[in-house]
Amino acid sequence: MVIESIPKAAGFIYGLLAFAALAWLWYSGRFTRRRALPFLIVSVLLGFLVFAPVFPYQLQMVVLGNAAALGSPLPAAIGGLLAFIALALVFGRVICGQVCPAGAVQELMYLVPAKKRGRAESRAPVAVRAGVFIVFLVAALGLSVNLLALIGLPAFFHLAIAGVSFFVFLAIVLLSAVVYRPFCRYVCPYGALLAPAASRALYRLRRTDACIKCRKCERACPTGEADPSARLGECYLCGRCTEVCPVDGALVYGRGK
Numbered sequence: 031m032v033i034e035s036i037p038k039a040a041g042f043i044y045g046l047l048a049f050a051a052l053a054w055l056w057y058s059g060r061f062t063r064r065r066a067l068p069f070l071i072v073s074v075l076l077g078f079l080v081f082a083p084v085f086p087y088q089l090q091m092v093v094l095g096n097a098a099a100l101g102s103p104l105p106a107a108i109g110g111l112l113a114f115i116a117l118a119l120v121f122g123r124v125i126c127g128q129v130c131p132a133g134a135v136q137e138l139m140y141l142v143p144a145k146k147r148g149r150a151e152s153r154a155p156v157a158v159r160a161g162v163f164i165v166f167l168v169a170a171l172g173l174s175v176n177l178l179a180l181i182g183l184p185a186f187f188h189l190a191i192a193g194v195s196f197f198v199f200l201a202i203v204l205l206s207a208v209v210y211r212p213f214c215r216y217v218c219p220y221g222a223l224l225a226p227a228a229s230r231a232l233y234r235l236r237r238t239d240a241c242i243k244c245r246k247c248e249r250a251c252p253t254g255e256a257d258p259s260a261r262l263g264e265c266y267l268c269g270r271c272t273e274v275c276p277v278d279g280a281l282v283y284g285r286g287k
């Protein structure tokens with residue numbers, strides 16, 4: 031289904047524009063899950079039409095040094111990936127929230143009404159993802175193995191149903207109906223780089239003195255990051271916590287801790 035004649039740069043430009051729009055929605059206090067929904071849908075459609083901006087696969091190709099598959103010169107791809115890490119240092123994981131097609135498709139699947147598992151668990155997924163990141167680097171740099179292709183990330187968006195790998199990623203997507211973002215939280219190598227940046231983000235969700243400690247946000251958060259002591263590296267800016275908060279101004283996206 032991916033239309034190869036559409037330049038991958040179209041996905042990157044969309045990524046920048048969507049990032050700016052979503053960051054502004056958060057900054058201005060206008061972010062709602064309803065407003066974020068069109069971004070999720072467009073991002074997934076671009077994944078299937080352009081296979082961009084699929085950031086983790088771009089990272090995979092950069093580490094493999096495969097400029098041809100990137101659709102852009104290697105330095106430009108590296109610059110793009112670094113730019114979004116720098117943006118995560120300011121605004122948090124906006125691109126994971128609604129822009130990256132791999133994240134968006136899992137976010138949409140989590141809307142399926144099914145009993146949810148593994149909520150509020152953040153440490154184990156981070157530890158697993160750190161291990162996968164080492165395997166990812168060793169496989170790519172030492173053995174020239176494309177781990178994300180084995181997992182089926184490109185096969186899924188190319189609808190390459192003839193291969194086994196398509197069904198591996200399809201299984202991950204189906205799993206995300208019950209487990210929140212299994213690929214992002216347990217596997218994604220780019221997420222492994224974005225999370226430490228987001229945990230130091232200048233702008234972040236924070237509670238104010240208006241908080242009445244009802245803990246509704248903590249119960250709504252699928253990653254345990256609404257806890258006041260959380261560092262927010264695993265906050266996907268999904269908006270569930272702000273949506274359920276009963277007090278205006280108690281949970282805000284703003285500067286500082």
Ligand code: SF4
Nearest residue numbers: 126130133214218221
């Ligand atoms: S964690 Fe990785 S796959 Fe998930 S949204 Fe972020 S970049 Fe995309």
Ligand code: SF4
Nearest residue numbers: 251265266268269271
């Ligand atoms: S519910 Fe959790 S993951 Fe979603 S925005 Fe709030 S703190 Fe972040």
